Amino acid sequence: MEPKGIPLISGFSKLTRKERIEILNKLINQNEDLLPWLDSWMHPDAGQQATFQKFSENYITSFHIPFGVVPNMVINGRHYMVPMVIEESSVIAAAARSAKFWSCRGGFRAEILGTERKGQIHLTWSGHPQRLRDRFEGLTQDMLAATALTTRKMKERGGGITGIRLVDKTAAIPGYYQVDVSFETADAMGANFINTCLEEMAAVLERELSHYQEEGKVEIIMSILSNYTPGSLIRCSVECDIQELSGISGKLSPEEFARKFELASRIAGVDVSRAVTHNKGIYNGVDAVVLATGNDWRAVEACGHAFASAGGSYSSLSEAKISGNRFSYTLNLPIALGTVGGLTKSHPQAALALSILGNPGAGELMMIAAAAGLANNFSAVTALITSGIQQGHMKMHLPNILKQLNATPQEEQSIRAHFEGKQVSHAAVELFVNNLRNQHG
């Protein structure tokens, strides 16, 4: 049965960009040719542009996302300007507010608790588990030997394979085992390196174990890095005397603010509905740095949210504490980033982002991303427990609402006077304007 809509297309990836756009023209049935419009989003320099067409397949044009910077981020005593690429309004503003606030209260303190990367060979073995365990030490030597060429350069940079262990998973699935491998990959994300090592090791495992067919049958199911890297972990925190929290809210005293913030943090610790949104606010900041520096936000998100559920129920990644006269706010963020390889240098704007950050190593970049996450999270919780999230949002939207309603300068003046300190919503502004116009109409 032929599907509805346009016919199926054969060999689309082999078409030229122009030919692909021809198909889109027919599909959306506009009178105007899309080609010049799509061209207009591309870089005018052919050399720069060619790079982008190689990044991904079936390229049509380049999608634009705002690239901004957050000033005044003080991390471990050093002032950074942090590049962020993000489509959502107020993310950069929120990070900048936090950055400035903490810049004169000791800044963000970050430490690298680990940089371990992981990968697994997933296999089945039909024989007795002890037979596999007996041979594993010998196999480990053979597997390491097989990766010698691949790991040589990584070892020169201080990385390599740091651990191999056999994990018996037969309680979950009969006959299922893992070879769990730990890596250090220096400043690289290391995905290609890890996957190449694992496939080389898996080939050895399969070949060597097939010599013992009378003991059992081996099957390699798959060999692949894991994006779950709880051993690649940043701790980032801010801390000050409670009195130093004065001025952050017009309504609350520093003591009230600290108490309410700590309670909001505890709520995100026990309630999944709140925890998800709380952590989403952390990733607003983290992902904006990840994207700006040419790293992979899907890997970072998957790892972090799985980590948030490691205790058995999904919980928040950050925690506020009041201890005597001190207020502190701490984020534990598992994150694996690279500053060499991948797009980090080949995307010219990612290269600029790294240069704005002073060309950090991977660990330093991970600390910067964590600080950006904590900055956004601190601002969001602060807004929620003081003025509410909508006041700032709708204040920003007010010019758009005025424009949509074609408000005159005089009407704008009346609107601003009426809504001063009041809840702004599209509906309320519209009603007010209509009343105004009916009075005068």
Next chain:
Amino acid sequence: MEPKGIPLISGFSKLTRKERIEILNKLINQNEDLLPWLDSWMHPDAGQQATFQKFSENYITSFHIPFGVVPNMVINGRHYMVPMVIEESSVIAAAARSAKFWSCRGGFRAEILGTERKGQIHLTWSGHPQRLRDRFEGLTQDMLAATALTTRKMKERGGGITGIRLVDKTAAIPGYYQVDVSFETADAMGANFINTCLEEMAAVLERELSHYQEEGKVEIIMSILSNYTPGSLIRCSVECDIQELSGISGKLSPEEFARKFELASRIAGVDVSRAVTHNKGIYNGVDAVVLATGNDWRAVEACGHAFASAGGSYSSLSEAKISGNRFSYTLNLPIALGTVGGLTKSHPQAALALSILGNPGAGELMMIAAAAGLANNFSAVTALITSGIQQGHMKMHLPNILKQLNATPQEEQSIRAHFEGKQVSHAAVELFVNNLRNQHG
């Protein structure tokens, strides 16, 4: 103590773009002015460009990400061209491979299991829980009345507030309750709508309960939508006779392929290290559609990964089944997207993406995103259990490696002949080239 690096900056957000770039020039200490280079990434039309500078704060330039399309996606009997914005190579190629494979096997079947959005008022109440429960019905009427103006237009579009309930969370935190509110938001993501409703309701709650100070004290901690929307759920699946899986792998028979695929899926169901990477592969496809259509990937990721942990341990979102002669693969994806509001129409390229999809409603877009996720996931698992992930990856990287090694056309020919069917790695190719050159040198 002044931080190291450049001095802190006051009033950065009030500077002009040129002034901000002046500061970056000093920071990265290049001889060349960054301004013309940063300009070159912006849209040449001043009107289009102005839109981007309003999306986010401290704007410097626009970041480019490849925008491509996946042809031959058949979903519920209709052929879509699916726009994807993604920086990672092979995501679009993998989706296209799956799309084509399933297009002649019934395509993707998707259904909307729900479109419920959520929000909560988080509060404390110091009195007896029964006093709060007694008053809650009356309060519900008052809260609904307070949102009448805000909900009027949403009701006309078929949405609005669909449920309000009081949740006693005192077992987790003494005195802590939630007013848990359900919404339908039609084709909008609805964040502003939900937050405005919640803040209006919270104001009523606070005012009314403060009349009963002798019974207890109320405090509103925060009122905010939740990105956790398990009730906004898409089920998407592919299904065929096992014999129809022939040709997908040169090595495995259709029966072997189905068995191995089902086992790989079960492994992702029981092992967190694999589940995270498995789901990351789903979000490669999902996020690429989310970003292309101007939606918020952080919200989508946070919701989905929390949902993946709802059973008590983090698990995969998709599941393969063999039932008699049938093979099926099903994804349950919680996702809340919009096709009106936010950037969906104001980002001109997001508007084009929606137009390429035939201007779908929110539910239809959610099904398309789920199908893209399942398509990517199916391709990734297929690659892993057949040829391995590196063979395709490194084959794609080979031209880059050849270029880095300045390989002559003659050397390239020898390299391609030598590595035909063999594992390609940077180190192995380099070694081979060096040996070649030493032989002839």
